[in-house]
Amino acid sequence: MGRRHARYGCHWLLSLSLLGCAAPAPLPDKPSTEAIERETLSQQQQALALRHAREFRLARVSVPLLHAALPLCPGHTRSWFGLSFHYRDRYPPQWREAAKTLYSLDEHARLRAPLPDSPAARAGLRTGDRITRIQGRDLDSEQLRLEQVEQLLRDQPGPVRVEWLRDGESNSAELTPLELCDWPVELSSGGPVNAFAYGNRVRITETMLRYAGSDDELALVVAHELAHNGLDHIDKQLRNLLLGALLDFAATLNGIPSPGLAATLGVRHGSVDWELEADFAALSLLQAAGYPIDRAPEFWRRLGTDFPQAIRHSRGTHPSTAERYLRMKADVERLQTAGDSG
Structure with a gap:
């Protein structure tokens, strides 16, 4: 009996507390269900049209690069x-x-x-x-x-x-x-300003698509990821990861703590140079596909300006935007000089 009275007392106290809580001011009448449904349909239509427009842009930019990359994908x-x-x-x-x-x-x-x-x-x-x-x-x-x-x-x-x-x-x-x-270039929803190569496909985030304001900038991003595929960087990185994981396993069996250290080092081994190699190969792809390359280095300067943490890039997997800008600027000059002399 005492427990029941205590429970009722708690309920009354809670009810009184809620009565004392602040409440929002009276709101205007809620829109009709029909109006909400019409607006929902309108927003969905706009979202679909925008998504398809972005996919169309990505495909329009990517197709010439996928054709120019044929020497990099024999049998695929x-x-x-x-x-x-x-x-x-x-x-x-x-x-x-x-x-x-x-x-x-x-x-x-x-x-x-x-x-x-x-x-x-x-x-x-x-x-x-x-x-x-x-x-x-x-x-x-x-x-x-x-x-x-x-x-x-x-x-x-x-x-x-x-x-x-x-x-x-x-x-x-x-x-x-x-x-x-046969490397599908796909648009992924959301995500950071980034792009990814998987060895057999490429994925560009919607955020990166929006960030790459011109088609020439977007082409540079796509060409860079296609170059990773064509230069076999993904498989090489996977082999390094597996080798590092085996070393971690062997160390653990011998009583040496190794919480993924060798695997991490394996992933990072060579990754900076592979990024630079893909940058250079991307310029050749852009030229072969008919895209201008003279403004390509400016993408890295803009990226460093907008994302200052990338200027030095302390993670050890990518070169800094400062180095990429200077290297690509020199590469562009060399390619253009070679083209003029040819």
Whole structure:
């Protein structure tokens, strides 16, 4: 009985305390559910359009570099036609209505914006075209599902015939592919101002994409990561890591504490020089892809100005932005002199 009275007493005390808490001033009437839903849809549409615009920019900048990098990726190439599809149910459920209304999507495959001068654009395909047949096989059927199309196109060594509907009229064209390194360049959501090479792909954060204000700066970032792939830096770093881990294991077996020290040293061994090597190779890729290189060193000066901790870069895995600027400036001068004399 005493416990029950004590519990009731606590409840009363809590209620009285809450009555004494500060409360917000009366708020205006809440917007209607319909108004909130309309605004939600509008914001989702804007978010989708912005995301796709960023993906489009990254692809437009990357394709010439992936073609120029072919000498670095023997045996790891793909055919590229400039065809990118989407349909309503390819989006997460909470985004389908926004995608449907923004792009007039249904269950059929429609073309996303083809890159300028891509095989698809040269053949006359446009955003929103409904793709009906590829190589004589019906799309959206048991003959050829959309999920199979990307792999078919990647592996197709020669031309493909594409048929599509636009405003109720049938069209067809033969597309001749462009050969690219099979290293997808992907846009990742969020993250710091950074980019990553994985040996078989490249990832650019949205923050880096926004930071690289010009396409020439973005091309430098992408070219640097592609150079890491082509120069086998990722595999070399992994081998160093594994060797260091084995040394840590052997030391531990012999009673010597080694909390990942050798593995850490293995990762760092050579990493600064690999960054500089990738910087130089990136300049050659930029030239081969038709990008100007005279302003490339300024990227490192701007990065150091905006992120002063990178000026000296004490982590030991990357050179300082000061060194990178000076080295790249000298490399640009050498490449331009060699080009003039050639």
